[in-house]
Amino acid sequence: MKRQDLAALVLLSSIWGGSFLFMRVAAPVLGPALLIEIRVLLAGLVLLAGTAIARTLPPLRPYWRPLLVVGLTNSAIPFLLIATAELHLTASLAATLNATTPLCGAVIAALWFRERLPWSKVLGLVTGLAGVAVLVGLGPLPLNRDLLVSSGESLVAAVLYGFSAVYSRAKLQGASPMAITIYSQLAAAIALLPLMPASMPHQAPSALVIGCTLALSLLSTALGYLLYFRLIARVGAMRATMVTYLSPAFGLLWGAVFLGERLGLGSMLGFGLILASVGLVSGLRLPHRSAEAIQSAS
Numbered sequence: 001m002k003r004q005d006l007a008a009l010v011l012l013s014s015i016w017g018g019s020f021l022f023m024r025v026a027a028p029v030l031g032p033a034l035l036i037e038i039r040v041l042l043a044g045l046v047l048l049a050g051t052a053i054a055r056t057l058p059p060l061r062p063y064w065r066p067l068l069v070v071g072l073t074n075s076a077i078p079f080l081l082i083a084t085a086e087l088h089l090t091a092s093l094a095a096t097l098n099a100t101t102p103l104c105g106a107v108i109a110a111l112w113f114r115e116r117l118p119w120s121k122v123l124g125l126v127t128g129l130a131g132v133a134v135l136v137g138l139g140p141l142p143l144n145r146d147l148l149v150s151s152g153e154s155l156v157a158a159v160l161y162g163f164s165a166v167y168s169r170a171k172l173q174g175a176s177p178m179a180i181t182i183y184s185q186l187a188a189a190i191a192l193l194p195l196m197p198a199s200m201p202h203q204a205p206s207a208l209v210i211g212c213t214l215a216l217s218l219l220s221t222a223l224g225y226l227l228y229f230r231l232i233a234r235v236g237a238m239r240a241t242m243v244t245y246l247s248p249a250f251g252l253l254w255g256a257v258f259l260g261e262r263l264g265l266g267s268m269l270g271f272g273l274i275l276a277s278v279g280l281v282s283g284l285r286l287p288h289r290s291a292e293a294i295q296s297a298s
Contacts, residue, residue: 005235012227013243017250019220020091020098021258022212023083029209032083033199037192038213040075043221044185051178058179066171070180071187074164078157080192085150085157089141090261095251096135096271097154099278103128104162106281112166124280131273138266181225248275 026035051057060067086094103125110117117125136151137143172180205213228243252271255261 002234005231008227008231009243010246012224012231013246014250014254015219015224015227016243016247017095017252018254019216019224020082020086020095020251021254022216022220024086024091024094024255024259026205026209026212026216027083027086029203029205030201030213031199032080032087033192033195034201035083035213035216036076036079037189037196037199039079039217039221040185040192041189042214042217043225044182044189046218046222047178047182047225048186051182056178058176058182060179060183063172063175063179064183066167067175067180067183068187068191070164070168070172071184072191073160073167075184076188076191078160079188081153081157081160085153088146088150089154090255091259092252092255092261092263092267093135093139093141093151094154095248095255096267096274097132097151098158098161098251099248099271099274100128100132100155101158101161102278103281104159105165106162108159108162108166109169112170121281124277126277127273127280128277131270131277133270134266134273135270138264139270140262140264140267177225185221 023035030038048057082094082098089097106117106121107125109115132151132155136147141147168180248271252263252267256263
């Protein structure tokens, strides 16, 4: 990998790791539903306008039904779950729980495509579950109902990310990554519209909240996908998915630096176990098409 491609990979990882920081700051003020509506709508419109100006707007008609499913399972629902979870979780913990996405994708792929899970992959899944247990049980937050529910919401989001990646392999062969990104974001925005009347904030957002909201939409979503596509074109899909390993580490770093979140021994041990489990399971490849189109970094 060339130096400029490595720099782009690190930049992308830092941007996607930062999404957990942005949600942690903005969600308590705007509310999860409004925050995510702004995120997906603004990102979708920016990319739509960019491709329209460049006269590279991809077609929608052949794939609109599966794109609706991807919009729900890769954006609307998991984004909303993570933003809701971060009302109680630290950005660091949410980022680490999101790192279980490859494990969920491996299990779903094995069931969907009847792929056999060798013992090394089973060991990886068990290690990942142990990492989650250590992370939640020995982390810096008190073990209570809010922590358990919010952790569960984050893990359900990871399952949905895994499902969406496998679903796109089965249903979106031939669709361009840009088409999947633009139309899935806009589909997510449409799906969230019914929640808007009850989602208006009770106070005016500060400049910090507005900045985090714009960064979440324009940096973590719109620019993040564009960087990802560029990496895929230059180094291939499998190398580009190294971001899965790096973005949770940046989530931990940004939470500690900017929000003063504590990283105790339990947090680091749980994170280490989850990363080790992803390494064990990564031998069971997810499809290239899903890697090109769907990224689980929130």
